Amino acid sequence: MTTTQGSGDIRLVDVSKQFGSSYAVKNVNLTIPHGSYCCLLGPSGCGKTTILRMIAGHETPSAGEIFIGDQMVVGKRPVERGTAMMFQSYALFPHLSILDNVAFYLKMRDVGKTERRERAREMLARVQLEHLKDRMPAQLSGGQQQRVALARSLITNPKVLLLDEPLSALDEFLRLKMREELKRLQNDLGITFVHVTHTQPEAIALADMVVVMDTGRIDQADTANMIFNEPETPYVARFMGxxxxxxxxxxxxxxxxxxxxxxxxxxxxxxxxxxxxxxxxxxxxxxxxxxxxxxxxxxxxxxxxxxxxxxxxxxxxxxxxxxxxxxxxxxxxxxxxxxxxxxxxxxxxxxxxxxxxxxxxxxxxxxxxxxxxxxxxxxxxxx
Amino acid sequence: MSASPSYGARPWTFYVLATLFTLFVIFLYGPMISVLVLSFQGPSGSLVFPLREPSLMWFQELFSPRRTGDVAGAFGRSLPLALLVMLMTVLISVTAGFAFRRRFRGSTVIFYMAIASLIVPGLVLSIGTLVTFRYLGLSASWITSGLGAHLSWALPFGLLIMFAVLGRLNPAYEEAAYDLGASRWRTVKDVVVPIVFPGMIAVALFGFTLSYDEFPRSWLTVGTKNTLPLEIWTMTTNVTSPALYALGTVTTIVSFLVIALALSAILLIQRRRSTGK
Structure with a gap:
């Protein structure tokens, strides 16, 4: 894999997102340093997924600016942003083999069949799934599907990987295993991971930076240790449990x-x-x-x-x-x-x-x- | 729960319902089988059982216009008409389905307006179409007024199917494609259409069979030249030979062929998806 270019630090400046008359996210300011593992943590409906989707380019902020590196990315396509998103449902294309799923990005860039399949094979080897390359998504277990989704995202060579509740569909045993793998992968790649979760232990275990959210705003953004030991607000203190x-x-x-x-x-x-x-x-x-x-x-x-x-x-x-x-x-x-x-x-x-x-x-x-x-x-x- | 639970002996209602179902099957397939058998009636046979000296003579008779009316010509109109209705139903249903995925102003009204033609009686629609065409100074023809009348019947079904299919399509597929750098067009071509393809085949099937079989909406709208169902109807009034049965057999076979073709296409896609090649 080639090294990633440019910095993957993310800055949200006064970002708001309105749906109708209600705010999903209101005046959020946040800086996520390059190469960190950041967890957006909060109950459902707190706006964490909306923030993730705005960073990804699947949602446009109603107000405010989002920077990745020194580039203002609002209005840009995901590929131009250098982001890749892993969906909660994984969203593997059911009509394509595992190999062609991973090669999809290269196909969209009109890379020839032989070359893109070769590169997809390499990427699958990286997540230890090369032996399943000819299977269809429906034939894979949840954990395997997730790794394919990872490989499909990583082949875009992103500066930032965005993960929407990546572990929520797995059983407890797999969840702990994949949690370790995600952390190791982030260490190896050295790129920024932004991971949305509603599970406190997950955030504490993974994150260099935990962002605790409550109904559209950030209550506290800090290291896991600080969030747990020195919560700033009663909400954070109670939410962390x-x-x-x-x-x-x-x-x-x-x-x-x-x-x-x-x-x-x-x-x-x-x-x-x-x-x-x-x-x-x-x-x-x-x-x-x-x-x-x-x-x-x-x-x-x-x-x-x-x-x-x-x-x-x-x-x-x-x-x-x-x-x-x-x-x-x-x-x-x-x-x-x-x-x-x-x-x-x-x-x-x-x-x-x-x-x-x-x-x-x-x-x-x-x-x-x-x-x-x-x-x-x-x-x-x-x- | 282990195996399926046992409730002891079958209740009397089982036998009542079994009888009902048997009758249903007889009524469904009995006439079809009767027509099929009698279409092989020999020269000394009549319109009713028994079957005497089985032959293919009535099939030959069928394609000599001077004896039985213009069957070949009617088929030559019904087939392209059904194919055209099929094509247009698929095209319009799929694109309308996409439009309706996003709620827009007045979408509910438009939806009900499109569906309403399902409850308008076919014969009334047929008369109305003819009257309107006359008023506009146009002459009715199977390819103009006939096509429109058939679409008013096939399109609502196509729309309903496509709404159901696209309603179940997870938007995350399109977002994933966008995330991986696919343009709008390539998202449709490489992701959405392949995923909803079985649904599109179902719409095509409906479009074809609804048009190919249609009588009431064809009645006054096809102009001077008949489509196949109209031709059969005319024959029942003036042809009194087993050629009628031969015609029934041929049209049924055409319908079955189309259905078999569509189903095998769906099966083929499903097999490819489950086995990986």
Missing amino acids: GQNVLSGTVASRAADLVRVRAASGALYEARPDKAAKVPAEGAPVSLAVRRDRIALSPRAEGGPVVNAVSGVVEATEYQGTYVKVTIATEDGSIFVANVSDDAYFASPVDTGDAVTARFRPEHLHFLSKVDTGAAGDPYLDAH
Whole structure:
């Protein structure tokens, strides 16, 4: 394979897409560096696929500009953009053999039959499917079809490969296998991959850059580690699934200790790192704490307790290495603790038990937005 | 679930429905077989059973115009007419099908207007066409007014089939082609048409047989020269020989040939797709 020319970094500048009177994507600004593996993550209807399709040239933005490298690509054909898209359904042409599917791009460029078949064979060898070259798409398994779709996209020698939920049609075993293969392929090729998914573990496992989306806008674009450990908004914290969100007002702030008073009267003490933006005294604030940084004990009686949430165990779910304990708190919200199996079986709790969950000041993380509660946030109760 | 479940002995309704189906088959194929057999009637045979001294004499009789009317001429008009209707139905249905994939202003109204001719009685349409042609000072002929009347019957069927076929066509195929650098025209030629080809054959088949068999819409619209169904009808009133049966056999064979041709084309495509060569 020849090396790709030009940079594959992608810049979206104030991009909006309107369907009728509603916005699928609104004022999105995003830069995806060349050679990175970027995952657009969000629930269905959040606009992630629309962004992908606008980068691909299958959708035209209502407003804004899209750059690939230093080229403004709005209005250009996919081949001119240097993009190639892999469709969710793979869209292999049912009337063409595997070989001719892969050779389709070359056929459209009027490359002679012998040469294009030879090059398609090489590309199929790259995805270890050369032995199936004379089969028809319907005779292949889902995983094989996906590799053919990959080969068909890669033969265009793209700077950017766009993948629309590429793993969603596969069973769990194949999904994990293909996930590794995609990552390896991206490493080998060194081109930009943009991958749309609604599955958090997929994004975390693959991406150099995770873009979390919510109803037409980007909530956070960062490394997987940052998204998971330091979510900026309550939505991201909840959507990524590993966090509890607590809210209150700032009661006092010192250099290394901030006290937050919850509406229920509970007091949280946090040790913010230097980067955290702590609002002024008296201002509302939301905090997140990871589910696996929580210790459970039987309900504490008596005096005020700092950094603790009390409630009744609503459900326990064994997960192998840990136990997920769902607690209905006194103020009616849900708090989840993932307790390691050792700790859990040392002092098990059961549904209906009164418990107190405790966490350490350094594990409380400040969110840049205040939690607005259930309205418009379908993940509030998705525990 | 393992094998198919067993419900014990067959209920009485099974025998009722089996009898009904047997009657249906007899009514469907009985007349056809009777005509087929009697078309080989010998010189001493009559219009009814039994079959005496089987021969091919009535087939020869069929193609001598002075005895039985202009069968060869009628066939020479019906065949090109049916082929023309077939061609136009395919062409118009496919292109209209593409247009209707994108909802446009008034598309529903246009759709219902196109389909409405299915419920207009054929004889009424025939009269109406003749009256209109007279009013416009044109003379009716199988290739002008006849063609139009037949299209008013075949086109709605073609449209309905093509809408169903294209409605199931995943737009991702066209997007994939576009993504791989195909122009509009090459997307149609190299991707869409090959994928919907079996549907196009079905439309062609409908176009051909609907025109080839058509009586009511031909009645007053073909002008002075008859198409085959009209010729057969005329013969039933003035020919009283088994030549009539011979004609029935020949036209049935032509219909079967066309259907067999179309079906084998579909089968061939499907086989190619499933075996890979």
